[in-house]
Amino acid sequence: MQLLGRRWAVAALAGTLAAGGTAAALAPAGWAAHPAPTASPSASPSASPSASGSGGTSALGFDPDDTGAPQAITRIVGAQQAWTQGWTGRGVDVAVIDTGVAPVPGLDAPGQVITGPDLSFDSPDAPTPGLDAYGHGTFMAGLIAGRDAGATGGGACPRCLTSSPFSDVDRYVGVAPEARVIDVKVGAADGAADVTQVIAAIDWTVQHAHDPGFNIKVISLSYGTDSVQQYDRDPLAQAAEQAWKHGVAVVAAAGNDGRGPGKVADPAYDPYLIAVGADDPMATLAVGDDRVPDWAQHGTRTRPVDVVAPGAHVIGLSVPGGWIDTQAGNTGRLGTRFQRGSGTSQATAVVAGAVALLAQKYPTATPDTLKALLTATARPMAKVKNNDNTTELYAGSGLIDVGAALSATPVPGTQTWDASTGSGSLDKSRAKEYVTDGTTDLRGEQDIFGRPFDTAAMAALQAQGRAWTGGLWNSSRWTGDGWSSSRWTSSRWTGADWAGTAWTSSRWTGMTWDSSRWTGSGWGSSRWTSSRWTGANWSTAAWS
Numbered sequence: 001m002q003l004l005g006r007r008w009a010v011a012a013l014a015g016t017l018a019a020g021g022t023a024a025a026l027a028p029a030g031w032a033a034h035p036a037p038t039a040s041p042s043a044s045p046s047a048s049p050s051a052s053g054s055g056g057t058s059a060l061g062f063d064p065d066d067t068g069a070p071q072a073i074t075r076i077v078g079a080q081q082a083w084t085q086g087w088t089g090r091g092v093d094v095a096v097i098d099t100g101v102a103p104v105p106g107l108d109a110p111g112q113v114i115t116g117p118d119l120s121f122d123s124p125d126a127p128t129p130g131l132d133a134y135g136h137g138t139f140m141a142g143l144i145a146g147r148d149a150g151a152t153g154g155g156a157c158p159r160c161l162t163s164s165p166f167s168d169v170d171r172y173v174g175v176a177p178e179a180r181v182i183d184v185k186v187g188a189a190d191g192a193a194d195v196t197q198v199i200a201a202i203d204w205t206v207q208h209a210h211d212p213g214f215n216i217k218v219i220s221l222s223y224g225t226d227s228v229q230q231y232d233r234d235p236l237a238q239a240a241e242q243a244w245k246h247g248v249a250v251v252a253a254a255g256n257d258g259r260g261p262g263k264v265a266d267p268a269y270d271p272y273l274i275a276v277g278a279d280d281p282m283a284t285l286a287v288g289d290d291r292v293p294d295w296a297q298h299g300t301r302t303r304p305v306d307v308v309a310p311g312a313h314v315i316g317l318s319v320p321g322g323w324i325d326t327q328a329g330n331t332g333r334l335g336t337r338f339q340r341g342s343g344t345s346q347a348t349a350v351v352a353g354a355v356a357l358l359a360q361k362y363p364t365a366t367p368d369t370l371k372a373l374l375t376a377t378a379r380p381m382a383k384v385k386n387n388d389n390t391t392e393l394y395a396g397s398g399l400i401d402v403g404a405a406l407s408a409t410p411v412p413g414t415q416t417w418d419a420s421t422g423s424g425s426l427d428k429s430r431a432k433e434y435v436t437d438g439t440t441d442l443r444g445e446q447d448i449f450g451r452p453f454d455t456a457a458m459a460a461l462q463a464q465g466r467a468w469t470g471g472l473w474n475s476s477r478w479t480g481d482g483w484s485s486s487r488w489t490s491s492r493w494t495g496a497d498w499a500g501t502a503w504t505s506s507r508w509t510g511m512t513w514d515s516s517r518w519t520g521s522g523w524g525s526s527r528w529t530s531s532r533w534t535g536a537n538w539s540t541a542a543w544s
C-alpha cells in the first residue's frame with residue numbers, strides 16, 4: 001500500500017484565497033530582456049471555444065463538462081481552439097519517461113506509441129519491453145496524445161464541440177492527439193525506479209531525439225525527488241538541463257508536497273525547465289474561480305513554478321489489472337477504461353501536450369522560446385498563501401492558454417540562469433527515497449549495476465551528447481544498440497546489481513519504493529470524501 005502514503009492523506013483545505021486577486025506574471029531574473037510575445041488582437045483565448053456539447057453523460061461514461069474530463073481540460077487550456085486551426089501535435093514526438101505505456105484503447109493505433117528502451121527493473125524479465133504494468137505512464141500518455149479510434153473520422157460529427165473531429169465528446173482524446181508518444185520506461189511494475197535510470201532515460205532521449213524518422217521536442221517527466229543539493233550541482237537536474245540545451249523542452253512536475261517549504265521537486269527546480277504546478281478548476285469551465293490545490297507544490301520566490309494546468313480529479317486511461325487499478329484504496333475507477341487521478345503529474349502531461357502543439361507550429365523554436373510563449377500568454381491566478389496565512393506563494397505565470405500562445409508572436413528569448421555543472425552527489429539527488437532489494441539499499445555514488453558514478457565525468461559526456469554508446473551507459477549494458485523497426489532493441493541485463501546479486505525477476509517482487517515519487521497525489525483520492533469534495537460537488541447530477 002505504498003501509494004497510500006503521506007500524500008494520500010487529506011490535507012486541511014485552506015480556508016481562503018484572495019478572491020479575484022491576480023498574481024503578477026513573474027519576470028524571472030534569468031530571462032534576458034525581451035519583449036513578451038504579443039497576442040494577436042483578433043485572437044480570442046477564451047476558456048470555452050464552444051458551448052458545452054451534450055450535457056449529461058457521454059458514451060465514455062462521464063460528463064464532458066466534468067472538469068476532470070479531457071474534453072473539459074482541453075477547453076480550459078485552449079487545446080480545442082488549437083485543433084480547429086490544425087495544431088494537433090502532428091509530426092512532434094513526446095518522450096514519456098515514466099512507467100511504460102500499455103496499448104489500451106486510445107493508445108493502440110498503429111504508430112501512435114513508439115517503444116523506446118526499457119530501462120526499468122522489469123527489463124531483465126520483461127516479456128514485453130516498455131509495457132506499463134503500474135498504470136502511471138499510460139495515464140500520462142493518454143492525456144498527452146490519447147486518441148480513440150474514430151476520433152479522426154471526417155464527415156458529420158453531431159457530438160463534436162467544435163469543427164475538429166477530435167472534439168467528439170464520445171471519444172477519449174488528449175491535448176495533442178496527433179503527437180506521437182515515445183515510451184521510455186524507467187518505472188517498474190511496482191513503480192520502482194532509481195534516479196540513475198531516469199538520468200539514463202533523459203540522456204537516451206537527447207541522443208536519439210533526431211534519429212531518422214524521429215522528432216522528439218518534448219520530455220514529459222512526472223517524476224521528482226526531494227534532492228538536498230542545489231540544482232546547479234545536481235546530476236538529475238544536469239541531465240534535464242542538457243536535454244533542454246539540446247533542443248528538447250523538459251516539462252517537469254513540481255511535486256505534491258503542498259504548501260510546506262514550497263521548493264519544487266528535482267529536476268523541476270532547475271529554472272531552465274518548465275516546472276508545472278496544478279490548477280483546480282473548482283468544477284467550472286470558467287477559469288476565474290480556479291485555485292491552486294493545497295497539495296500542489298508552488299515553489300519559492302526564487303524558483304516558483306512556471307505555469308499551472310488542470311490536475312485535480314483528472315480522468316485518464318486506466319491499465320486494467322495494473323498496480324494502481326488493483327489497489328484496495330482505489331476509489332477513482334471510472335468504468336472499465338478510466339481512472340481519476342490528482343497531482344502535478346497530470347498537470348505536467350497536459351502542459352507537455354500543449355508544448356507539442358506549439359512545437360508543431362514553430363518547428364525551429366528553441367525550448368526557451370516555447371517556454372516564453374507559454375508563460376507570457378498564461379492567465380495569471382490569484383496569489384495563494386501558506387496554510388498559516390503568512391507566506392505568499394505563486395502559481396507562476398498562471399494557467400496555460402495554448403490557444404493564446406499559438407496566436408502570439410514568438411520572440412526568441414534566452415534564459416541566462418546559472419548553468420548546472422551536475423558535479424554534485426548522486427545520492428543527494430536520491431535524498432531520502434531510494435530503492436532496495438530487501439537487503440541492500442541502493443545508496444551512494446553508484447548506479448543500479450553497482451558501477452561508480454562520476455557525476456562530473458557524466459556531466460561532460462551529457463554536454464557533448466554522448467553519454468550513451470549504443471546500449472551502454474556508465475560502462476554497463478542497459479539495453480540494445482538500436483532500432484528494430486519501430487521498437488528499440490531490448491537486451492536483457494546480465495551480471496549483478498549494486499549489491500552483487502544476480503539480476504533475476506523474482507527478486508524485484510520484494511523491492512520497496514515510495515511510489516509517491518511519481519507525483520500523482522492520489523489515485524481516486526480520499527479528497528473525494530473530504531468535506532469540500534462531497535458527492536454533491538462532483539456527481540453527474542451537479543453538472544446537469
Ligand SMILES: [Ca+2]
Pocket residue numbers: 280281282283284285286287288289290
Ligand atoms: Ca473553474
